[in-house]
Amino acid sequence: xxxxxxxxxxxxxxxxxxxxxxxxxxxxxxxxxxxxxxxxxxxxxxxxxxxxxxxxxxxxxxxxxxxxxxxxxxxxxxxxxxxxxxxxxxxxxxxxxxxxxxxxxxxxxxxxxxxxxxxxxxxxxxxxxxxxxxxxxxxxxx
Amino acid sequence: xxxxxxxxxxxxxxxxxxxxxxxxxxxxxxxxxxxxxxxxxxxxxxxxxxxxxxxxxxxxxxxxxxxxxxxxxxxxxxxxxxxxxxxxxxxxxxxxxxxxxxxxxxxxxxxxxxxxxxxxxxxxxxxxxxxxxxxxxxxxxxxxx
Numbered sequence: 058x059x060x061x062x063x064x065x066x067x068x069x070x071x072x073x074x075x076x077x078x079x080x081x082x083x084x085x086x087x088x089x090x091x092x093x094x095x096x097x098x099x100x101x102x103x104x105x106x107x108x109x110x111x112x113x114x115x116x117x118x119x120x121x122x123x124x125x126x127x128x129x130x131x132x133x134x135x136x137x138x139x140x141x142x143x144x145x146x147x148x149x150x151x152x153x154x155x156x157x158x159x160x161x162x163x164x165x166x167x168x169x170x171x172x173x174x175x176x177x178x179x180x181x182x183x184x185x186x187x188x189x190x191x192x193x194x195x196x197x198x199x
Numbered sequence: 200x201x202x203x204x205x206x207x208x209x210x211x212x213x214x215x216x217x218x219x220x221x222x223x224x225x226x227x228x229x230x231x232x233x234x235x236x237x238x239x240x241x242x243x244x245x246x247x248x249x250x251x252x253x254x255x256x257x258x259x260x261x262x263x264x265x266x267x268x269x270x271x272x273x274x275x276x277x278x279x280x281x282x283x284x285x286x287x288x289x290x291x292x293x294x295x296x297x298x299x300x301x302x303x304x305x306x307x308x309x310x311x312x313x314x315x316x317x318x319x320x321x322x323x324x325x326x327x328x329x330x331x332x333x334x335x336x337x338x339x340x341x342x343x344x
Binding site for chain 1: 206207210211214217218221275276279280283286287290291293294295297298299300301302304305308312315319
């Protein structure tokens with residue numbers, strides 16, 4: 058019990074950061090799932106990619122950027138965990154906790170990626186490809 | 200419950216002290232090394248330092264080239280967009296604006312990520328430098344003593 062308490066207190070920073078990050082991602086995921094459902098319903102009604110991206114005041118773009126920021130933050134937390142492990146810990150308990158935190162964060166990152174892929178990333182890729190096509194064709198003509 | 204609180208406080212204090220004394224502990228560790236280990240570690244740290252100094256320049260060059268290339272292309276696209284804005288119909292305007300906004304956002308995030316990576320790398324070099332100084336100080340101590 059003492060050993061367990063010691064490990065928890067030694068790694069309190071990482072634990073607090075991971076829990077806060079998980080809560081933020083949970084709230085984000087719930088909202089994103091709702092948006093995904095609404096976008097898929099709109100898609101079934103026959104709306105185009107540009108209509109979907111404009112849906113609810115361009116919410117898809119905001120969620121796309123939030124996803125990138127959250128994924129980068131996750132990678133930052135993994136880096137921080139390894140940095141702390143390397144600098145301050147030599148104990149097997151700390152190492153196990155560090156690996157556990159890393160696995161949790163990797164799962165969260167994969168979860169965000171899975172949620173954002175369909176339909177938001179698909180819509181964004183479609184619109185950006187069309188936009189780049191328009192802009193490049195004009196710039197090569199002029 | 201009271202006992203638990205005291206226990207937690209004790210462990211917390213111990214952990215903080217360990218963190219504060221990490222440099223002293225490292226000093227002690229180096230002092231206790233045998234001559235062979237000392238030479239091996241010192242050579243390793245020295246080569247690591249030189250290598251990371253070289254990688255620093257390489258990393259900066261790669262970052263500047265990637266960001267320069269992407270930034271220049273985005274600038275060219277934005278210029279085309281602003282020059283031909285009046286010739287677009289409403290849907291084209293919408294698509295082109297969204298494209299420029301998304302690409303600018305991605306570039307901005309990329310710039311921030313690269314800045315963070317460079318900052319962390321410089322911090323790492325500082326740590327290696329600090330270790331090298333430690334080794335050199337102990338070397339001086341040994342030659343003087």
